[in-house]
Amino acid sequence: MESQQPATIGTLIPQGLSLANRSWPAIGIVMLVSLLWAGAWPILLDATSFPREAIEALQAEASRETARQGPLAQTDTSPAARQRRERALTLIQDWGGRAWPSLLLMVGIGFVGWVWVTGGQIGYLDARLQGHGSLASFVRTGRQAFVPVLLTALLMSGLGAAVLVVLILLFAVGRLAGPLGGLVNGAALLGGLVAFLWFSVKAVYWLIAVVVDQARPVAALQSS
Numbered sequence: 123m124e125s126q127q128p129a130t131i132g133t134l135i136p137q138g139l140s141l142a143n144r145s146w147p148a149i150g151i152v153m154l155v156s157l158l159w160a161g162a163w164p165i166l167l168d169a170t171s172f173p174r175e176a177i178e179a180l181q182a183e184a185s186r187e188t189a190r191q192g193p194l195a196q197t198d199t200s201p202a203a204r205q206r207r208e209r210a211l212t213l214i215q216d217w218g219g220r221a222w223p224s225l226l227l228m229v230g231i232g233f234v235g236w237v238w239v240t241g242g243q244i245g246y247l248d249a250r251l252q253g254h255g256s257l258a259s260f261v262r263t264g265r266q267a268f269v270p271v272l273l274t275a276l277l278m279s280g281l282g283a284a285v286l287v288v289l290i291l292l293f294a295v296g297r298l299a300g301p302l303g304g305l306v307n308g309a310a311l312l313g314g315l316v317a318f319l320w321f322s323v324k325a326v327y328w329l330i331a332v333v334v335d336q337a338r339p340v341a342a343l344q345s346s
Contacts, residue, residue, distance in 0.1 A: 141250060147257050148246045155239055159232050166228055170221035176210035183207060237275060241267035244333040267333045274332050274339040278325055285321070289314045 142149070183206055218225075245263020249255040289310055296306035327346035331337045337345060 141247065145247065145250055145255070148243060148250075148255075148260050151257070151260060152239055152243065155235050159228075159235060162228065166221075166224055170217065170224055172221070173210075173213040173217050176213040179206055179210040183210075233275075237272045238264040238268055240275075240329060241265075241271045241333050244330055248334045263333065267336075270332045270336070270339065271329065274329060274342065277339050277343075278328070281321070285314070285317055 183203060242260040242264030245267060246255050246257075246260040249259040249263075292310035292313075293307055296304070296310065324343065324346050328339075328343050331342035331345050332339060335342065335345070
């Protein structure tokens with residue numbers, strides 16, 4: 123029995139390019155879903171009467187300050203400038219108070235679409251590697267793996283939020299640590315970078331284990 127040669131970068135790159143060339147139908151679905159979601163945002167902003175004039179006023183104010191004082195401009199504290207900024211911010215806050223249900227719905231739709239597309243992509247690529255990939259496999263896997271991928275994504279978000287909270291607490295401790303504050307902040311920054319890289323690699327294989335191996339989210343994290 124021949125032993126299987128380990129994969130290398132030199133072999134994986136051509137295989138990946140060849141797989142991508144044979145996966146245009148799935149790529150088309152992903153692009154279509156992304157374009158539909160992105161194209162819905164201008165419609166939503168128009169429907170909720172987004173105050174573009176407020177953004178334009180803030181941009182114009184910033185341009186005037188930069189032109190008057192250079193890149194290191196200080197904020198204009200004159201009554202007229204302050205009134206213009208307050209009016210623009212009030213318009214944006216009022217719009218946010220009216221539009222937040224629609225914005226939340228749009229974000230939810232985007233998240234649901236991402237979950238379905240992610241499961242479909244992974245299932246399609248696995249089927250394509252076995253020589254029988256089709257759009258039917260994309261749709262089927264996206265539907266079958268929807269709940270597991272959704273739970274995994276929520277667990278990912280929870281772990282990411284926990285890491286962020288720990289880093290914030292460490293930075294807060296660093297500010298109170300006096301002379302040792304710089305050392306504490308440096309260690310927190312380095313630890314956060316290592317945790318981010320580790321978690322990023324874990325997350326890629328985590329979803330693959332959930333979809334392809336049909337493992338539960340926690341078991342998939344351990345196997346990834």
